[in-house]
Amino acid sequence: MITYAENNPTPGQPAPSPVGFENVPVIETPIDLKVEGSIPSWVQGTMYRSGSGKYNILLDNGDTFHVGHPFDALAMLHRFVIQGNRVQYSSRHTSNGVERRIKAQDPTLLTFGPDPCKTIFGRMQSVYHHISNFGSNAVLQESDPEFDMVNVTITPNFPLGEVLENETGIKRGHGLVVKRDANTLQLVDSNTLQPLKMFTYAHVDKKIQGLLCASHHQYDETENEYVNFMVRLGPFPSFQPFITGPYLPNTSVSLDSPLPPPHTRLCEPIWRHLGAWNTMQSLKPSYIHSFSMTERYIIIPNFPYYYSFGGLSAIYYSCAYQTFYWDATRHTLFHVVDRQTGRHVATYDADPCFSFHAANAWDQLETLPGGQTERVIYMDYCMYENTDIIDVSFELGKQQSNQENGSNKMDGSKTKIDLDKVSPARYVHIKKHTDGKQDHAIAPSQVRRYRLGRVPEPTRTEHYQSYQWFSREYNQRRVASYQVLAYDVELPRFNPRYNLKPYRFLWGVCESRYAPSYASGTVVNGLIKVDLDQPQQVLNTDKQSTAKIWDEPGCSCAEPIFLPKPEKTAKEDEGVILSIVNRQQECFLLVLDASTMTELARTSIGKFNMNTIHGSFMDQHGKGVAVN
Template identity: 30%
Template sequence: MSTSEKTALPGNPWPYSMGYDNAPEVLEPVSLTVKGTIPPWLEGALYRSGPGSYDLKSESGKDVKIQHWFDGLAQIHRYEIQKGGRVSYRSRNTSDDLRERYKKAERVTGVTFCQRDPCKTIFQKFFTTFKTATLGGAPISGTDTNVAVIPTINFPGFKEDPAKRHKSNDGKTDSNVRNFVMNTDGNVLQELDPVTLEPIRLFTYGDIDDSLKASNLAPAHPCVDPDTNEHYTVLLTFGPTSVYKVVQIRESMKGRAHEPDLDILAEIKSPRPSYLHSFCMTKRYVVVAHWQCDFAAWGMSVLWYGNAWESFKAHDPTLKSSFYVVDRLRGRHVATFECDPFYAFHSINGFDDGDDIVLDIAAYKDHTVIGDYYIENLRNETHGKPTQQAKLRRYRLKDVTKQASLSAASPREQPTPVPALIDFELDEAINFELPSINPSRYLRNYRYTYGVNRSGLNRTLIYDRLIKVDLDKIKNGDQTNAAKFWMEDKCTPSEPVFVPTPNATEEDDGVLLSIVLDGGRRSGFMLVLNAQTMEEIARAEMPAGKIPPHNFHGVFVPSV
């Protein structure tokens, strides 16, 4: 039995529960201790997003417990890698008004993702539903909303102020960053200062275009074409017939000082309003992957229960999942493909392969995985249940032009569904989540993808390894040698972020950046890996008492 498999000694906290403790914010940058040598070309800012607080105490001393990882109060992090291999760190809580509301009410209030409130009476539920349905929700303002999932750099929904220039901790002007926006699974976004991380404002897609004011949800993950800087999302409106609006936002042809241009490329109607955390795209198409995670009662169940989790319908093994294909140029829903039911949080990449569309997705058997992330489960060393693991799966949508021609013959009808194919999937033992690729290969054919993996060798309930997958080897049937790993005892890595070496000619020539929680030392560090070999190059260790929480996603912005 390895040391990581042993039960924690009395008085020693379980090393894999550390990521779900409250993390203090660090408002002023602190220096990290660098071990190893950070490549001299690696300069810039690594942003990380996710929850940072779960346990609050009201003024009267009553405990207020946030029950689920997805509902933890937002904390955003900035690791700045400076010339000479120096690294500094700062963080900020970005939902303080919401925190104060919970403390004042002495409970979690409002609509959440998974918070259960067994004490709420039927009358209270009815009144809340009636009030919200007839009067609408309260306008968002201040920091009264939790926006903690995806950081987006240079969101095109703003007019640019030429006088506004952001500077790094060492005073260097960073022209790569015009704005910094956080996304979540709703029609709400939050602008932050890119350096101090101070909240600036909350806004909705409806603030950009009135036609989107009535929309209820949007995937936390947008798709951004790096060649055109076009920003895509999918807005869902609840109702007896739900509507998915595929939206394109881009900078105005008149320049950044003008309002952005926004087009609704397609409106897809369905009887199934579903929770979509991400979607897919290629250079030619937007693909809405409609997996099974359906809201009951046309979406009104969210208002009744006060959370999304209890409002989801049970998994139906007979209900197909769909891929809605929207032509980016023509702005039309041109084809629909179907496959056996699955659920996913994250798409990995998509690309056009001749007249086919290839989509790589981290797929689960069903959406019950969401229930595995309750904090009481993740902190439970003795009886905690390991979370359901995802498989890397490649779908192929064949002969899209042919399907588009058929649908053009009946433009008033939704395209008739045809089967989607599975090219391959990773063996179940090589589970895969929180994907990352070389950004230069996004929307293009590619060979390597990176993520996190649960080895099964340790007692962690989530994942304990970083993984590199060679997709060419998978295609050729070689699963045995398709994956490389990084793992360290009692450590929990986060989503890896790939940063390419300047002027690289090989797809995997670069580094991976991951924030790792070290449960043995009760600390954490920023890890720098060689993306080709998965061997450590350097790490930047947090000061004593400064522990970042287990977080969701990240993005690296190189310095000029």
């Protein structure tokens, strides 16, 4: 959307957003923050958070370009150095190249949200420019570290590989990388947050090829391996997991210690025989933000939220939102890959559902009646019955409505768009799935624990590898069952010491008791801890709920980061929770006792809202201890 210069109430500055987004000020020189309360002395290290920074961009002619979806706002990174009861903060905008492309009206710029101003003719022009400029854009991306938008997850100690290490001078284990759901990554300086290099996984290893991947990787500390997967689009789409290591030096030595040569293993592409035998439906590429892994298996979810025309429609619409479609008639599929052999060993059917975020997973051998055994996978997801939650993403970061003090209601009305101040007005409204629903209410997420039974055991025998594609056991139809353990938990985090193992506690964000459903206006929420060993079949606001919640009126909390207490004898839920909280025109860092969910400390960052979703924490020795 465009606000013309003559309608700008703030000449010389970007015009205010007609849909409620405000730019976030940058603080590149670190500042000390005043702490109220006491941060435990063992909390030592650096928290990084990624998110959105600029929504309203002043163009050279005085007009203002307005971003319509928060995922498309220019990227911004935040850095908090915590030492005892001291906190130092800095931030940086990291998409200046994208801002230049917006000012130049680059038709090849892909976004998540739709452009309400683009006509059918404009879409056809985009198709032409995407095709004709494909090669030149690749060259520009190679030379401009801020050419594209990367602002989802941030990963310390990223395994860059020898080529990037030699090019950038970043030593093994020292790379700080921002990721997204596409094969585009951004290396940044861990101290200044300055972008250093835009790259793809092919830079890490030429064998890794594809267009899409998960923002959230998996890490096996025992095997010292980084795991993700690539999605190849086209007439014969496929998923292909890959394993890269060594991820980190041994934790008992310095990060500067020498490492053995890096390696990458590609797993077998998942595409063969899926339609004919073991799932009864053909494989279609779908939107996948995260996935699961156990000691023996990689499990890739395949939700019925598909890319239309195999993803080719993205270059027509120039956005992801209008490319996706939900098909409630098809099953969710869970594709299981053997980590030892790299082979796809089974696929499980489940009810149609959708999830952004997986929690923990593990596999174990169980004894059946009669003495036989079976290998079972358990995996937890924050699951939704459909994709209405996608519509909620339009509201992330919007300024909060006025709240009635002391009541359980909030004015959920959206900021009105003055159609005379945007161009062209008739294209402003984008119809969403939640339009027409009372109060825009959506069903809360369910923490579902899926059980995948009779999983084929890992084996390295050549006989089994060549035989499995034709065996009756491999091609049988398998069904995933699940149990609901809790409701209304999103952006899940758990104690990283229990990764790939049975665990008990889960932390996340939840809807606020002081506000209506997420989709009613701005996203207002609290922080939650649930005990998965005590499943609850009631909502968190019910008096019978066993959940522990931090929730204050008018607060909107970002993803919690759990830091475990360093003592080896510490209980699973002993530690702290770090979160960023926005309240009206205030932003503060919140520190909670993770066990009781009571406040330990907070520190004000500024009179603005910081719009972040994900974050990671790196200890004082430079090792990521809570990575997302």
